[in-house]
Each structure stands twice: as structure tokens, then as C-alpha cells.
Amino acid sequence: MARSTASGTERSRTTPSATLSSTLSAEQLVSIYRLMYLSRRVDDREILLKRQQKIFFQISAAGHEALQVAAGVVLKSGYDWFFPYYRDRALCLALGVTAEELLLQAVGAAADPASGGRQMPSHWSSPKHHIVSQSSCTASQCLHAVGCAEAGRYFTKHPEAAQKHDGDYRQWKDVTFHGDEVVYMSVGEGSTSQGEFWESLNTASNEKLPVIFVVENNGYAISTPVEVNTPGGNISTLVANFPNFHFAEIDGTDPVACVKAFEEAAAWCRAGNGPAFIHGHVIRPYSHSLSDDDRLYRPESEREADALRDPLSKTQMLLLREGILDADGINRLEKEVDEEVRQAADRAVRAPLPEPTKAAILKHVYSEDYDPTSQTLASVPLRTADNQERTMADLINACLRDEMRRDPRIVIFGEDVADASREEYLKQGLVKGKGGVFKLTAGLQAEFGGERVFNSPLAEANIVGRAVGMAARGMKPVVEIQFFDYIWPAMHQLRNELPLMRWRSNGTWSSPVVVRVPIGGYLTGGSVYHSQSGESIFTHTPGVRVVFPSNALDANGLLRTAIRCDDPVLFLEHKRLYRETYGRAAYPGPDYTIPFGKAAKVREGKDITLVTYGATVPRALQAAQKAEREQGIQTEILDLRTLNPYDWEAIAESVRKTSRVMVVHEDMQSWGFGAEIAARIADELFLDLDAPVKRVASMDTFVAYQPILEDVILPQPEDIYQAIVDLRAF
Structure with missing residues (x-):
């Protein structure tokens, strides 16, 4: 030797x-x-x-x-x-x-x-x-x-992170550890x-x-x-x-x-x-x-x-x-x-065989211990003397900070998420610190240390795969994929491992990881590899919750629910919305939560139902305002906020009222998320419709670099406005 x-x-x-x-x-x-x-x-x-x-x-x-x-x-x-x-x-x-x-x-x-x-x-x-x-x-x-x-x-x-915590409605199991254990x-x-x-x-x-x-x-x-x-x-x-x-x-x-x-x-x-x-x-x-x-x-x-x-x-x-x-x-x-x-x-x-019933088969797809769709999770923003309106980026950062203070099991890692991997530079005041390419994790390492906020290698499967093992062991990883466009190396983990851990083990293992991902275009020069959408691919994966907020307050409340959730969550954050004026809000306090599967009614209307989410929400709002101003058409806008689960009851109630519906999203039209909504409306609400279900979405291609091409490829307010007018005239 x-x-x-x-x-x-x-x-x-x-x-x-x-x-x-x-x-x-x-x-x-x-x-x-x-x-x-x-x-x-x-x-x-x-x-x-x-x-x-x-x-x-x-x-x-x-x-x-x-x-x-x-x-x-x-x-x-x-x-x-x-x-x-x-x-x-x-x-x-x-x-x-x-x-x-x-x-x-x-x-x-x-x-x-x-x-x-x-x-x-x-x-x-x-x-x-x-x-x-x-x-x-x-x-x-x-x-x-x-x-x-x-x-x-x-x-x-x-x-202290391994002990049961009784200060919140979400309890976790005690974790045993020995100090010299080996992993085979x-x-x-x-x-x-x-x-x-x-x-x-x-x-x-x-x-x-x-x-x-x-x-x-x-x-x-x-x-x-x-x-x-x-x-x-x-x-x-x-x-x-x-x-x-x-x-x-x-x-x-x-x-x-x-x-x-x-x-x-x-x-x-x-x-x-x-x-x-x-x-x-x-x-x-x-x-x-x-x-x-x-x-x-x-x-x-x-x-x-x-x-x-x-x-x-x-x-x-x-x-x-x-x-x-x-x-x-x-x-x-x-x-x-x-x-x-x-x-x-x-x-x-x-030995008896498994019960071949739908209820038995679906058991353990999601957690039975904690229901993130429960209306009891809904809370109101905390009113404080600080009424300063903050951006989506600010309130995501605030939520991460709050939750890390509450739950010592949480670690945050990904590419460039730390303030500085060479921590001595921070301690000596030599650098200010980065905290992500969009600065959403800025200051977290400085407060919680490099053991809880750290950079990963430039390898997306490494990020998600390690998080799976951490969560199975009892931790609560909140990880970041730097751009949705680069999520694909982690697809094995995101499709075959993370969402399946609970179901495939018949409920004996779970892996409740939160994967935060900046997504989408409208960036003026974002081009092919910084503008992709593709949320429907993940909504097609049983076992993972998919969240897609459109404003600061929703991002804060939904992220908190995601972190406290006992299921894996893909948390999609639209890059264009991070610092837009639209959707700013005051800090709602450290316990503000929003249930999954509950749409927000952005605008009341009696003529048309418009179902949307993400960056097309403010664009749909612009189009609806113009349609009422110029054509007298009253469009009701539903922001889904979460895509798996999505709020079918809210959609059905609105469609029964308006008898006309359109689905708007940024992703490509063919095989996009709107296709499922449109198909279900046609299947279950056909007799309530006075017109075909309309879809407005991107062209079936990737986003180009030149802005005049990007504007044509992605759905714009004018495209949505024209669809509203055409649908009302049918």
C-alpha cells in the first residue's frame, strides 16, 4: 500500500x-x-x-x-x-x-x-x-x-437542524446522525x-x-x-x-x-x-x-x-x-x-396483489401529510409602518431570508448564488458579494454563512441530484438553476428521480426540494438560450408542483408555501418581471402564504374569460384595458399562479359566466400548457360555450436575438387585443 x-x-x-x-x-x-x-x-x-x-x-x-x-x-x-x-x-x-x-x-x-x-x-x-x-x-x-x-x-x-420543530404547522421528523457515518x-x-x-x-x-x-x-x-x-x-x-x-x-x-x-x-x-x-x-x-x-x-x-x-x-x-x-x-x-x-x-x-383502484394507484404521488392546496394556508399581508413597494426580486429574497431564519434545515446552492465562494473576501470587506446573476440571493451567505449558501459546480444535474439526496436524508434544499434554458442536463433528475421518490417507494421516502428557475423572454436580445419557456414539459411530470407567479406579492407567498411544502416544487420566476414596475408590493411579513391551485382574478369581466400566467399577465391586462376602452369589451382575466395544480374551478366558473374563453401564454402554441386547458374546456364545458376556445401563444420556434424578430415571435399586447376583438365578434 x-x-x-x-x-x-x-x-x-x-x-x-x-x-x-x-x-x-x-x-x-x-x-x-x-x-x-x-x-x-x-x-x-x-x-x-x-x-x-x-x-x-x-x-x-x-x-x-x-x-x-x-x-x-x-x-x-x-x-x-x-x-x-x-x-x-x-x-x-x-x-x-x-x-x-x-x-x-x-x-x-x-x-x-x-x-x-x-x-x-x-x-x-x-x-x-x-x-x-x-x-x-x-x-x-x-x-x-x-x-x-x-x-x-x-x-x-x-x-439543532435535526430536531423536531414545533413552532410551525409544518413539523418534520427527527433526524438521526452519528458523525462518522459512511455512504455506500x-x-x-x-x-x-x-x-x-x-x-x-x-x-x-x-x-x-x-x-x-x-x-x-x-x-x-x-x-x-x-x-x-x-x-x-x-x-x-x-x-x-x-x-x-x-x-x-x-x-x-x-x-x-x-x-x-x-x-x-x-x-x-x-x-x-x-x-x-x-x-x-x-x-x-x-x-x-x-x-x-x-x-x-x-x-x-x-x-x-x-x-x-x-x-x-x-x-x-x-x-x-x-x-x-x-x-x-x-x-x-x-x-x-x-x-x-x-x-x-x-x-x-x-401474497395479495396491490389494490387496482384509482385511489390506491394515485396514493403517494403527492404528500398526504401536508396539503399545499388547502385554503387554510391563505393569509393576509402583514401591515407595517414600512409600506415601501418592492420588486419581485426583493420579495423573493426576503422570503428566502425569512425561511432560512425559521428553518435551519434549509440550504441554498446553485451556480453563482453565493456572495463569494472565497468567504474570507467577504469577512475582510474586500468584496461586496454577488448573490446570483439576478441578485436574488444577495446577502444570504453574508448572514447565514457558507455552509448554508454556497456555489455548486457548473453542472445542473449535480445541483438537483445532490438536493435529492439531501432531502431524502431530512434537509430542505432550495436550489437554483441559473437559466431555464440550461435546465436540460438535470432532466434525468427532474423527471425520473426527484418527483418519483415518494410514489415509487410507496410513501416510505420523499424528496421535498424547491428548484428555483429564472425563465422566459421579452428581454430584448435574450436570444435562443436566454429566453426559453417550456413549463408544459414539467406539468406533464406527476409528483412535482409547478409554480409560476406574475407579481411580487404572489412570488413571496407562493415561494413560502413551496418551501414549507412536503413535495418537490419547480418554482418558475420570469426574468422580465423581476424588477418591473408592474406587480410591486410591500413586504407582507414572514408568514405570508398563498395556497397552490388558487387562481387570482386580476380583472372582472362579463364578455370573455382570459386565462394566463407569468409575463403574459401584464400584457393581457394592457390588451383588456384597450379592448374595453376602444370596443367596450369586458374581459375577465384569471392569473393561474400555479400550473400543477391549476384552478379548474375558477376557470369553469368564469367560462360559465362569459361563454367565451381564451388561453394566453408565452410558450410555443403547439403542445403548450394552453392546449390542456383548451381541451378540458371543450370536453367539460362545451355546452357553456358560444365560441371556440381561442389560444394566443408564441410561434412554434425559438426566440431570436434581433428585437424586431423577438417581438413577432412572442405574443404582444396587440396580439392579445386582436384575439379579444375577434373572439367577441364570433
């Missing part, structure tokens, strides 16, 4: 031969073999059930058992935290998950503790054992593990090609986080061999220069070598030295899954070579060679396990 004191990095490579470790007793070695054999037999039973069409999918851990069991016996179930991948069956068994629980998952039974039949088998989850719900997405859990480790460190330094994260070697894998190494290295990264290298990513996936064919050589890491490249079929590697890695992490990286060379004796046939791309000679390295056979020989068990003892152990698995499978296939 060699240690590089300059980089703070430790490297080791174990020999391939198994030798007894002084830390492993005979009983421990027998237990390790039993867990390995149990994992393999559960795999085999699932394969049998799949062929009998009693389950619907199967993917195995065969060949990976020694590496995984070693992790499970060294690390501490219910103490450390685990973000495994789909082959980590043996790890879960070693942590205390039972064979029956795994088989209930394969059946998709109601009693499946991982997801209640909502996810495929081998998608592990157990709050009791600190196994955080896993998706099918490869490597996306890497960033969750990093965020979880950050949260554990934060609670250790700020124990594993991927297959193929997943190391994903960007989120590298982003997680970057942050773990920079922050010296206690994460053990485990790469289980069986030589293939489905049918793609390692030399095609990884430059040079060895991931260890590619990551070797990350500082602060302990590195180990080992024979992952040797249980003694694996235990030693995890003992060293855990000790390195618990001592606060930084993260660890274990690269285990394992085998894959079965195909990728039962949907795959590896005989189509692997010759028999290669399969035979793998069989000679089977970890079960190697561990059997170790037990025999060291006189720990004889052949009869091994046979007795295996027969006991065979019967245990058979009985577990029999119980699992007889």
Missing part, C-alpha cells in the same frame, strides 16, 4: 489469492458464505418463477456476491447509508433484508416493502436499513449519495460512462465526503465489453488522480480480499479523510437479465473462464481448505438455505 501525502490519496491493490484475515472468524466466514449462497438461490428461484410466468422480470446478482456481502458485513445497517444499484441483492441480504421481502418485490405484491408493486424487482428500498429508493436509471444515484453525505455532515455540525454507492462498470458518475466524484473529492464508491466490474455493460465502454479498459486508471480518495482495485470474487478492502475504505472515510473508491473485478455467469441472451455475444470459452472464478466455488474451497466446514457441513447449510428460499417463494406467490 502506498500513500501520497501530497494529494491526500491512498492507493492499494490486493493480491488475487484468498488468505484468512485476522479480523474474520470461522463463524463470520460461514455467515459470509451463507449470505452469498442465499443470494444466488434467490436469483435461481426468481429465474424459475419467471419461466413459470409467476413474475415478470428478473436480473441477477450472480458473480457479484462476495463483493456485496463484504460491504454488508463491514458497513452498518441502519447507521450508514446505502445507494445501491440493481445487482446489489447480496448487499441487501447482508444488511438484513429477507429473501421473502425480495421475492415479494419480484411478484409485485402489495406487501412488497420496497415499492408495493410499483417498481421492478431489484429496485431496492428500506428505510429501516437506510437503503434509499433506487430507480432504473444508471448512475443517477451517485449524486444522491453525495447529497446524503453532505446532509449527514451538516446535521453533525448543526444538531455502487454502479456497474458500464455506468461509469454517465456524466453524473463523474460529477459525483468531483464533489465528493472537493468536499472530502465520506462516500464509498463501488464499481462492480463484470466485464460487460449488457453486451458492450469494458474496453469499448472505458478508455484503456480500466476505470481505476481514469479516476486515479482525484485527490482525497482512498483507492482499491481488488478481486471481487475473493470474500477475504473484499472484506479487507471495505474495512480500509470505511476506516478512511470515518476518519474524515475523504471518499473511497473500490473497483471490484467480478463475473457475470448469467445473462444481463432474462430479457438478454449473452450467448449471442460471448463465446463459451469466455463463460467457462468466468466459471473458474465463481465466488461461491472459491469460498467453498476456502472453507474446506481451512477446515472450517467439511462437505457434509456445506451440504447441510445449502439445504437449509434451499428450503428457506422455497418457503419464502411459496409465501410470496400467494
Whole structure:
């Protein structure tokens, strides 16, 4: 073993031969073999059930058992935290998950503790054992593990943030923390090609986080061999220069070598030295899954070579060679396990299936503990001697400040959100501080410190993925994507992870993150990559609330509700409205809230209903005023304020009154949010209409740089005015 004191990095490579470790007793070695054999037999039973069409999918851990069991016996179930991948069956068994629980998952039974039949088998989850719900997405859990480790460190330094708070209607659970906990994260070697894998190494290295990264290298990513996936064919050589890491490249079929590697890695992490990286060379004796046939791309000679390295056979020989068990003892152990698995499978296939009702299916899409749509949340602005009208930017900043004072779990991070990453510059008065490109987080780091307000790397998936792990661990991240136009690298996290955590785990995990995003055009030169809208893409994602205020007071009240909400919230802030004269308001106090799903009636009218939100609200108001002044048309304007949920009752009530309706939004017309509103009106309110539903929106293109082009592409007050006149004349 060699240690590089300059980089703070430790490297080791174990020999391939198994030798007894002084830390492993005979009983421990027998237990390790039993867990390995149990994992393999559960795999085999699932394969049998799949062929009998009693389950619907199967993917195995065969060949990976020694590496995984070693992790499970060294690390501490219910103490450390685990973000495994789909082959980590043996790890879960070693942590205390039972064979029956795994088989209930394969059946998709109601009693499946991982997801209640909502996810495929081998998608592990157990709050009791600190196994955080896993998706099918490869490597996306890497960033969750990093965020979880950050949260554990934060609670250790700020124990007051981990205690139940009774000063508000929103209570949170007590959080346990230990100070030396380790976070385990594993991927297959193929997943190391994903960007989120590298982003997680970057942050773990920079922050010296206690994460053990485990790469289980069986030589293939489905049918793609390692030399095609990884430059040079060895991931260890590619990551070797990350500082602060302990590195180990080992024979992952040797249980003694694996235990030693995890003992060293855990000790390195618990001592606060930084993260660890274990690269285990394992085998894959079965195909990728039962949907795959590896005989189509692997010759028999290669399969035979793998069989000679089977970890079960190697561990059997170790037990025999060291006189720990004889052949009869091994046979007795295996027969006991065979019967245990058979009985577990029999119980699992007889277990009741989930309830196929709409109410049961929709349960846990959103939180049942806190309803942000409740009218009881509505409050009135606090009247103070300070009646100065403030901009949307001012009142968003004020809300963030208020909520950070109220809730010590809140951290704010993103690109450029800090006043200054080099905090000594602030303390010495050398710089004023930035606080975001739009200055919405200005002064927050100065008040709350760099542990609560900090800059992220320039990587949007890193921002959201870390927040997912923090929130699952009990924190309340309020993160910022600098421009909506650059939200797309985080789409994996925003679509497949953040909004699904509660539903896919059947309510046992949640991730209530607030993602603030400046959005929209009307900037005079914002061009293609600083003017995008696209809110309908996110309203099409169950599990996330989507908020889009049009004025300062609404932004303040809705952001406060979003932060106190127990669901993920995408909070869209229109850049053009940040400092406009329209919509300014006095500071409403530290507890002003607005319920989600409650539209605001901006203007009364009897002739036409105009439904809108965001930057088209003031433009619609201009158009409506002109239409009444010049044509005598009275237009009622509804500002939706939140898009998921949206206020259908307010829309229906207004349409029944006016019998004419138009939907106006900044995003492109085709497949935009207005299409859903228009379709529902036509479906449910057809008999109340005296004219077709009208839509006014952007052209089906991106926004151009030249202002004369931008003016044509985006809906202008004159476009809305003409639509009002045409609709009334129908």
C-alpha cells in the first residue's frame, strides 16, 4: 500500500489469492458464505418463477456476491447509508433484508416493502436499513449519495437542524446522525460512462465526503465489453488522480480480499479523510437479465473462464481448505438455505396483489401529510409602518431570508448564488458579494454563512441530484438553476428521480426540494438560450408542483408555501418581471402564504374569460384595458399562479359566466400548457360555450436575438387585443 501525502490519496491493490484475515472468524466466514449462497438461490428461484410466468422480470446478482456481502458485513445497517444499484441483492441480504421481502418485490405484491408493486424487482428500498429508493436509471444515484453525505455532515455540525420543530404547522421528523457515518454507492462498470458518475466524484473529492464508491466490474455493460465502454479498459486508471480518495482495485470474487478492502475504505472515510473508491473485478455467469441472451455475444470459452472464478466455488474451497466446514457441513447449510428460499417463494406467490383502484394507484404521488392546496394556508399581508413597494426580486429574497431564519434545515446552492465562494473576501470587506446573476440571493451567505449558501459546480444535474439526496436524508434544499434554458442536463433528475421518490417507494421516502428557475423572454436580445419557456414539459411530470407567479406579492407567498411544502416544487420566476414596475408590493411579513391551485382574478369581466400566467399577465391586462376602452369589451382575466395544480374551478366558473374563453401564454402554441386547458374546456364545458376556445401563444420556434424578430415571435399586447376583438365578434 502506498500513500501520497501530497494529494491526500491512498492507493492499494490486493493480491488475487484468498488468505484468512485476522479480523474474520470461522463463524463470520460461514455467515459470509451463507449470505452469498442465499443470494444466488434467490436469483435461481426468481429465474424459475419467471419461466413459470409467476413474475415478470428478473436480473441477477450472480458473480457479484462476495463483493456485496463484504460491504454488508463491514458497513452498518441502519447507521450508514446505502445507494445501491440493481445487482446489489447480496448487499441487501447482508444488511438484513429477507429473501421473502425480495421475492415479494419480484411478484409485485402489495406487501412488497420496497415499492408495493410499483417498481421492478431489484429496485431496492428500506428505510429501516437506510437503503434509499433506487430507480432504473444508471448512475443517477451517485449524486444522491453525495447529497446524503453532505446532509449527514451538516446535521453533525448543526444538531439543532435535526430536531423536531414545533413552532410551525409544518413539523418534520427527527433526524438521526452519528458523525462518522459512511455512504455506500455502487454502479456497474458500464455506468461509469454517465456524466453524473463523474460529477459525483468531483464533489465528493472537493468536499472530502465520506462516500464509498463501488464499481462492480463484470466485464460487460449488457453486451458492450469494458474496453469499448472505458478508455484503456480500466476505470481505476481514469479516476486515479482525484485527490482525497482512498483507492482499491481488488478481486471481487475473493470474500477475504473484499472484506479487507471495505474495512480500509470505511476506516478512511470515518476518519474524515475523504471518499473511497473500490473497483471490484467480478463475473457475470448469467445473462444481463432474462430479457438478454449473452450467448449471442460471448463465446463459451469466455463463460467457462468466468466459471473458474465463481465466488461461491472459491469460498467453498476456502472453507474446506481451512477446515472450517467439511462437505457434509456445506451440504447441510445449502439445504437449509434451499428450503428457506422455497418457503419464502411459496409465501410470496400467494401474497395479495396491490389494490387496482384509482385511489390506491394515485396514493403517494403527492404528500398526504401536508396539503399545499388547502385554503387554510391563505393569509393576509402583514401591515407595517414600512409600506415601501418592492420588486419581485426583493420579495423573493426576503422570503428566502425569512425561511432560512425559521428553518435551519434549509440550504441554498446553485451556480453563482453565493456572495463569494472565497468567504474570507467577504469577512475582510474586500468584496461586496454577488448573490446570483439576478441578485436574488444577495446577502444570504453574508448572514447565514457558507455552509448554508454556497456555489455548486457548473453542472445542473449535480445541483438537483445532490438536493435529492439531501432531502431524502431530512434537509430542505432550495436550489437554483441559473437559466431555464440550461435546465436540460438535470432532466434525468427532474423527471425520473426527484418527483418519483415518494410514489415509487410507496410513501416510505420523499424528496421535498424547491428548484428555483429564472425563465422566459421579452428581454430584448435574450436570444435562443436566454429566453426559453417550456413549463408544459414539467406539468406533464406527476409528483412535482409547478409554480409560476406574475407579481411580487404572489412570488413571496407562493415561494413560502413551496418551501414549507412536503413535495418537490419547480418554482418558475420570469426574468422580465423581476424588477418591473408592474406587480410591486410591500413586504407582507414572514408568514405570508398563498395556497397552490388558487387562481387570482386580476380583472372582472362579463364578455370573455382570459386565462394566463407569468409575463403574459401584464400584457393581457394592457390588451383588456384597450379592448374595453376602444370596443367596450369586458374581459375577465384569471392569473393561474400555479400550473400543477391549476384552478379548474375558477376557470369553469368564469367560462360559465362569459361563454367565451381564451388561453394566453408565452410558450410555443403547439403542445403548450394552453392546449390542456383548451381541451378540458371543450370536453367539460362545451355546452357553456358560444365560441371556440381561442389560444394566443408564441410561434412554434425559438426566440431570436434581433428585437424586431423577438417581438413577432412572442405574443404582444396587440396580439392579445386582436384575439379579444375577434373572439367577441364570433
